[in-house]
Amino acid sequence: MSGRPFDAVLCDLDNVIRFYDTAPLAELERAAGLAEGTTMNVAYAPDVDLPLLLGRITTEEWVDSIASALSGRVPQAYARRLGRALTDAPFRADDAVVTLLRQVKRHLPLVLVTNATLELERDLASMGLADLADHVVSSARVGVAKPDREIYEIAVRRAGTVAGRCLFVDDRPENVEAAVTLGMTGVHYREPADLRKALDFVFGAGGDAVTHV
Known part of the structure; x- marks a missing residue:
């Protein structure tokens, strides 16, 4: 994957991976x-x-x-x-997004960056996603929430790269804008196709074929 545009993917959880009823x-x-x-x-x-x-x-x-x-x-x-x-609202994971991210993780560090509660670890386990990411940066654990720049900086350090080499995905425009301000490439997520398009460089460079979403 020489010449890839990013060295890590930083991804939001709620309204990207997890959805509530x-x-x-x-x-x-x-x-x-x-x-x-x-x-x-x-x-x-x-x-x-x-x-x-x-x-x-x-x-x-x-x-x-x-x-x-x-x-x-x-x-x-x-x-x-x-x-x-x-x-107590029930929640589910979007299978299409999970499939994409699991395949991306085979090639790049994947870091979840989420404004979450102290129950996040339990929630991820209940969805079978405890191993989805290489690292999880939870606001409730680090004491700072998006769009504060510090939570992005923590995520970049855990990814082992620099901000300019990160792809950041979030459903909230203000969170994406904050990431872009730090030098990341931002993706405003609305549907799985947004993520698939942003990650084409992975699958177009020898990555595994995935089902189109």
Whole structure:
């Protein structure tokens, strides 16, 4: 693979590899007369979810914060039920993306760079992905979250290369922009074809053939 454009792939987890089913939560919101997405809007406000992503609070404490933020809209017990429905939402891995990344790992270091909770390792194991990446950089473990440059720098060091030799994949434009600012090549992920196109250099240079996605 001489002449390859990158020496490592840095990849986000949620909404690239892992996807959640929030239909049960939406049903509870409708039953309470709330607009669909209300709970997530509250839960993912920076002052509510950043402590979780930095490993400073537990998931149960996050539920408490969500319930508190929803107080006044629904009864307290129902607010906790909504928070719990979010944290317990079932999730799955996208098989097409996993297949691509497993084949890439045969040729290049693969590092997951994710804003995650202290339960990430358990979640990866439950999806059969404990061995997917060479390294996992979790915000909850390193104490810094995307798009802070420090988490990217940690990931680059673990990949054993320099930023200019990294391909970075994420579903959030602001995270991609931060990576590009550091010299990486960024891919704004929307569907598996985005990843397949970015990784063509691997499969076009003697890599294994893969199913088109």
